[in-house]
């Protein structure tokens with residue numbers, strides 16, 4: 025089965041395609057639009073098995089992609105890519121261990137008031153624009169800036185520098201052909217230079233931020249400067265587009281499921297957390313985990329053998345819609361994540377991954393969403409979509425999934 029992630033119909037609703045693949049067994053070999061082949065793993069049980077299996081490596085193969093000419097932008101990109109999501113044990117174990125203190129629950133929970141302040145500011149700005157009768161884009165005015173502002177708090181980035189950071193992050197995260205090449209290259213170089221100076225500054229004058237904890241972590245087997253640089257980039261990048269997609273998708277679902285929005289407003293203490301969990305399951309912000317590569321031939325059962333060296337895409341979005349795990353998987357039903365009378369809840373989703381690379385920022389992402397969504401819908405009771413939901417454009421690609429724009433307006437409530 026050929027897979028074309030650039031096809032807008034696929035980007036909007038890839039689920040029927042994945043359901044067909046899931047029926048074929050533990051993994052299916054598909055042809056990608058560029059003519060290469062990859063194995064897709066789509067069933068919940070197999071997704072978890074592959075993510076926990078050390079025979080599948082996260083280290084990008086040397087020959088991946090076309091060789092790129094040497095340039096300052098290419099050197100900056102290569103340097104920032106040396107992060108833990110691109111490593112295996114034992115390097116991965118060492119790098120990951122160092123994030124444990126920085127992302128410990130009390131440190132993340134302490135961000136609560138600052139997240140609320142940042143979300144309040146964005147919502148007030150949005151409300152001002154909507155009050156004039158204008159249509160606004162919820163992605164541009166809320167879902168995109170909030171994660172960048174929050175991660176700036178985590179990294180201790182001064183407020184005056186945040187607009188620059190937002191611009192560079194946007195550029196380096198844009199699809200290859202969306203912006204002029206020069207704009208993307210310049211952003212790589214400037215981001216690299218900025219993060220280098222940030223580390224020097226945190227060494228000189230540590231702050232209260234989470235990143236200062238990393239910079240001043242245990243010195244024996246601590247991070248060298250190159251590793252710190254890549255870590256700063258990973259934290260910036262892993263948290264921004266994913267959380268943006270969570271906020272945008274959850275908003276879209278609430279705007280198109282008024283009964284669920286009303287239930288969340290009536291039972292804020294229990295329902296908002298359930299809305300966030302169900303959004304993570306139903307609209308997995310990271311559609312596929314990062315690419316894995318089989319380091320040896322792996323028998324996945326049912327006659328499926330992935331040969332050594334073959335690329336594997338573990339499709340989290342498909343696992344989260346697996347009917348063997350979630351009853352009525354294609355229905356958006358936050359109540360499945362409310363504790364039942366007997367204390368049981370729906371199965372955990374795999375939106376934050378599984379195994380050694382399980383998301384470091386899951387607590388932070390949940391906190392951002394459970395704080396900011398009630399603020400948004402509380403301040404704007406008449407918020408509604410300004411377009412037919414079927415016309416909401418989605419980002420192309422296999423790795424991240426979410427609305428590209430979400431035009432909204434308000435009406436008197």
Ligand code: HEM
Nearest residue numbers: 108109262263266267270313314376377381383384385389
């Ligand atoms: C809704 C938001 C988010 C989602 C859905 C998400 C999802 C994920 C997933 C699925 C992985 C594993 C990828 C793989 O195995 O290939 C991952 C890893 C990671 N995430 Fe998140 N993430 C989110 C937010 C964040 C935030 C806010 C941060 C930053 C603080 C963050 C930092 C990381 C890091 C550092 C890793 C790499 C962990 C490792 O390699 O051991 N994520 N994330």
